[in-house]
Amino acid sequence: MAEPFNPFPIYGYFGPTYFCNRDREKSSIISALQNGRNLTLYAPRRIGKTGLIHHVFHHLGKKWNCVYLDVQEAFSFKDFTNALLAAVLNAVSKNSSVLKKFQDWILTLRPVMSANPHSGSLQLEIDFASDAQQRTTVKEALRLLDSFGPGVIALDEFQQINAWDKDSVSIEGWLRSEVQHLKNIRFIFSGSQFHLLSEMFNSAKRPFYASTQAVAIGKITAPDYTAFIQHHFKDNRLKIGTEEINQIINWADGNTYNIQLFCNRVFSKTRKEATPEILNDSILEIYAENKLSYLALSTSMSKYQWRVLTAIALEGKVYQTTSKDFITRHDLGSSASVLRALEFLTSRELVYQYLDEAGKSYYEIYDIILMRWLQKK
Ligand SMILES: Nc1ncnc2c1ncn2[C@@H]1O[C@H](COP(=O)(O)OP(=O)(O)OP(=O)(O)O)[C@@H](O)[C@H]1O
Ligand SMILES: [Mg+2]
Numbered sequence: 001m002a003e004p005f006n007p008f009p010i011y012g013y014f015g016p017t018y019f020c021n022r023d024r025e026k027s028s029i030i031s032a033l034q035n036g037r038n039l040t041l042y043a044p045r046r047i048g049k050t051g052l053i054h055h056v057f058h059h060l061g062k063k064w065n066c067v068y069l070d071v072q073e074a075f076s077f078k079d080f081t082n083a084l085l086a087a088v089l090n091a092v093s094k095n096s097s098v099l100k101k102f103q104d105w106i107l108t109l110r111p112v113m114s115a116n117p118h119s120g121s122l123q124l125e126i127d128f129a130s131d132a133q134q135r136t137t138v139k140e141a142l143r144l145l146d147s148f149g150p151g152v153i154a155l156d157e158f159q160q161i162n163a164w165d166k167d168s169v170s171i172e173g174w175l176r177s178e179v180q181h182l183k184n185i186r187f188i189f190s191g192s193q194f195h196l197l198s199e200m201f202n203s204a205k206r207p208f209y210a211s212t213q214a215v216a217i218g219k220i221t222a223p224d225y226t227a228f229i230q231h232h233f234k235d236n237r238l239k240i241g242t243e244e245i246n247q248i249i250n251w252a253d254g255n256t257y258n259i260q261l262f263c264n265r266v267f268s269k270t271r272k273e274a275t276p277e278i279l280n281d282s283i284l285e286i287y288a289e290n291k292l293s294y295l296a297l298s299t300s301m302s303k304y305q306w307r308v309l310t311a312i313a314l315e316g317k318v319y320q321t322t323s324k325d326f327i328t329r330h331d332l333g334s335s336a337s338v339l340r341a342l343e344f345l346t347s348r349e350l351v352y353q354y355l356d357e358a359g360k361s362y363y364e365i366y367d368i369i370l371m372r373w374l375q376k377k
Helices: 023-034 049-060 077-092 096-107 131-147 158-163 168-180 194-202 222-235 242-251 256-269 276-299 303-315 324-329 335-347 368-376
Strands: 039-042 065-070 112-115 122-125 151-156 185-191 213-216 351-355 361-365
Touching: 023 039, 023 049, 023 185, 023 213, 039 049, 039 194, 049 065, 049 151, 049 185, 065 077, 077 096, 077 122, 077 131, 077 151, 096 131, 131 151, 131 168, 131 185, 158 185, 158 194, 185 194, 222 242, 222 256, 242 256, 242 276, 256 276, 256 368, 276 368, 303 324, 303 335, 303 361, 303 368, 324 335, 335 351, 361 368
Parallel strands: 039 185, 039 213, 065 151, 151 185
Antiparallel strands: 112 122, 351 361
16 A cells, blocks of 8 residues: 555545544444445545545455445446446456456446546446446446455445436435345445435435444544544654644544644644644645635625624534524624525535534534634634
């Protein structure tokens, strides 16, 4: 596995050394897969779903064919079919005996093949004559993979299939029945749009109802992340105090991506010890890089919507957006206007509804950097 240039990578998976904790989640997912259970993996954005899937793949061992597919990149069933075939091909490419069988089968479909110049992975494009031919192809690919022994297919951002223009409900039902027929292949359906994914798996009207085990992942605890950060600084003969680490974790609101981003900057600037000045410079650098897009964002909505967004940022968490307290503190007028603005901000995924430990829901700005930037203005 390639080594990252900095022990706090912000893209990709570089092996367990650069991955903080998630031992419990990893074991529970592996145990489910080994015992024939399919999974749904829920988490808010940038908490570490995709990373965890690759971490699980890393630990499953060579016997397993591990297929990863980001459904968000498929805008239609045809895209999905092509991407799935390419993902299976890439997954079995490490295993020469089955690779030959899969390749021979795929060549009969006359694909146009190319290599992604960035990742080196294979891409392919087949010009399907009909929807029916696509279904047959997916079915054959899955059955072939199934005949190769244990395997797992992770369909990341699976809720995206709802956005396909074709009849996605019928595809959902068909896929569910295909999944059911496989003996050796397990599925991980993951996504960050909780309401869409949860509707697919928890509504009795939907084909995937009650067919999976749900795994929810949350923030990595502060003590675990502190130990991880300290270890990597020490490993490079650098120092960082617990106070500085606390500041990083608090600023990032415990969000994995933001902690990694902040640590990546601080690490790159540290020669001996991470000082408060280095932390401050890192934050200013992050703001400077995002400023233009935030200014563009402010002009893409009404002044009132921007004020509601700012009010939520200033509060951090808002449990009752229509409470008198909140409205008067920020001079927001009527509760009906707040609700309308909130609907707009939620639909653009600028504001997210989360559940706290007690199960109470609250609103928070999704992009923590934007939240911090609005707070300091
Ligand atoms: N346990 C971890 N330890 C260290 N870094 C992690 C960990 N989990 C994720 N990361 C890093 O944090 C960033 C965000 O993680 P990831 O992409 O897995 O999140 P996600 O929940 O899939 O996000 P999205 O909702 O955008 O798809 C990535 O750069 C990843 O490398
Ligand atoms: Mg992801």
